[in-house]
Amino acid sequence: MSAPPGLPPKEELLQRAEEVLKELEKGPWPSHVTELRKTRYPLHVYGVGLVARKSPWGPAAVKVEYVNTGVLSRWARDWVPGGGSEVHFRVFHTPGKFLRTDFVRKITKISRELGVGLIELVGQTGALVLNLTPETAEQMVDALREIGTDVGGSGDAIRALNACVGPALCEFALYDTLKWYAEFHKGKRVNDNIVTPNYPFKFKAKFSGCPFDCTRAVHRADFGFIGVWEGAPEVDQELLRRKIEAGEVDPAKLAANCPSGAITWDGKELKIDGSRCKKSMHCIRAAFPAIKPGKKVKIAVVVGGHVKGRFGGKMGKPLAVVNSVEEAMDWVVKTVESWMEYMEKGVVKHKDRIGDFIMKVGFKKYLTEILGINEERKPTLHPSLRAGAVLDDEERTMWANWAGKIVEEYFGKRP
Ligand code: SF4
Missing domain, CATH: 3.30.413.10 (Sulfite Reductase Hemoprotein, domain 1)
Incomplete structure (x- = not known):
């Protein structure tokens, strides 16, 4: 990819990149730039990208022997002075992302000694991500396997659960x-x-x-x-009444905001029609624990x-x-x-x-x-949610009629 137009000469570009990075370290809040400076991440590439207002990264591939998936890499484009690469592994993670402290210590040690000292704990896939240097990638895989985990979850495979x-x-x-x-x-x-x-x-x-x-x-x-x-959420009427008296819950609002109109409030008791409830969790979020999921x-x-x-x-x-x-x-x-x-x-x-x-x-x-x-x-x-159906029969008819009206408006009545 050719360099974006209007970029200053290399020396000046690097200097401006550093100024932008310093700007991102100002203020009382934590700075990702300050944290990244503690690692061997190629921060100048990020800074140059910010100045150029273009992604400084291009796709690349790093092959690690005996590893078929999980390694992702990108290389700095030609116009980035000093170049650089960013390569990372996805690592098997645990259910609910609970990590034992001794495991975190071991992973941190591996990352510092063989990688760039940067770990991403919650990637979009939910995977644990370790940044590495291509030269030490194979050693890093061995180290991961020694502590009972492995690389995995990218490409056309089962991704991290x-x-x-x-x-x-x-x-x-x-x-x-x-x-x-x-x-x-x-x-x-x-x-x-x-x-x-x-x-x-x-x-x-x-x-x-x-x-x-x-x-x-x-x-x-x-x-x-x-x-x-199955059915309606459970309502603890006594607790709900107390919440209503304390002004914490507005029952009229609860009924109005139920997406399927399953809630009625007669001034004394709140009733939920289980056959209509769509499990939106709205009433439960608003009135928990007076309203809870059902037991079945x-x-x-x-x-x-x-x-x-x-x-x-x-x-x-x-x-x-x-x-x-x-x-x-x-x-x-x-x-x-x-x-x-x-x-x-x-x-x-x-x-x-x-x-x-x-x-x-x-x-x-x-x-x-x-x-x-x-x-x-x-x-x-509930009776109207069948396999493959996202609308109940009543709603399906309503939308079909609505669509029919629009068709009629534009194309006239069908014979
Ligand atoms: S709110 Fe529901 S989906 Fe979210 S953590 Fe709790 S049980 Fe899981």
């Missing part, structure tokens, strides 16, 4: 996300497919303990497992959510509501196997995510022929 903190820290957790993360990881096939990319594209699985969905399973998981409950816990399985994919981003589709994550494991395997099979047939192309694959074969065919979910197996969260 993600689980919310779940019952370890969160009062909303409806199932043990940490346990199921670990169970999923235990499978040899899962681990093999984390370290060896051979899929059409990436595959992500996420475990959220409740509909707040802290791992963003609906938006970002090829398979998402979200804790839900289930797991909602969503499939095909992603941001990047051949046909653009997609929300995950509700696939089923099951009693345990275990019930859905077989569907994960079947989905991935036919994703690969359809790639061999030429239907699925490279860079088709699971959501794209389902779009190509059709949700009904996916459900019945690939997963073998027949009509009776169709799950219900």
